Amino acid sequence: MADVINKKGDNWIYSDKVKEHFLHPKNFLSGEPKEGDFDAEGEAGNFACGDIMKVWIKVDPKTEKIKDFKWRTWGCASAIAATSMFSEMVLEKGGMAIEEALKITPQDIIARLSGLPPQKVHCSVLADQAFKNAVENYREKKKK
Numbered sequence: 001m002a003d004v005i006n007k008k009g010d011n012w013i014y015s016d017k018v019k020e021h022f023l024h025p026k027n028f029l030s031g032e033p034k035e036g037d038f039d040a041e042g043e044a045g046n047f048a049c050g051d052i053m054k055v056w057i058k059v060d061p062k063t064e065k066i067k068d069f070k071w072r073t074w075g076c077a078s079a080i081a082a083t084s085m086f087s088e089m090v091l092e093k094g095g096m097a098i099e100e101a102l103k104i105t106p107q108d109i110i111a112r113l114s115g116l117p118p119q120k121v122h123c124s125v126l127a128d129q130a131f132k133n134a135v136e137n138y139r140e141k142k143k144k
């Protein structure tokens with residue numbers, strides 16, 4: 001993991017990718033979700049700072065590919081950038097299968113962001129945890 005953390009972390013340097021995703025977040029949900037827009041939702045809180053992430057997913061029931069992923073956070077710039085990147089990762093190439101998306105680690109997200117300062121690595125776990133909770137919510141709903 002050390003190789004994907006910004007080596008200049010002591011200086012709180014953010015990569016251009018982090019800045020791009022923070023300033024222009026992808027798949028951010030503004031407003032309230034409408035009935036039927038999504039199949040499931042998940043939330044995660046960060047013990048390190050108290051920030052919260054909420055995500056919504058739409059899944060193709062036949063292929064179990066993620067057709068839509070939206071998110072909203074009460075989190076910092078790094079959480080925004082990391083979740084924006086995570087949303088791109090799960091939606092690229094027509095949507096990733098749930099099982100594949102569950103394998104994405106915070107380290108994968110940090111690598112795609114070209115690093116995060118070490119002090120902000122904990123912010124990259126929110127998307128991944130909220131997504132796992134959304135998948136759990138999706139599977140519970142499917143059982144009913």
Ligand code: FES
Pocket residue numbers: 046049050051075076077078079122123126
């Ligand atoms: S400081 Fe809370 S998510 Fe970054």
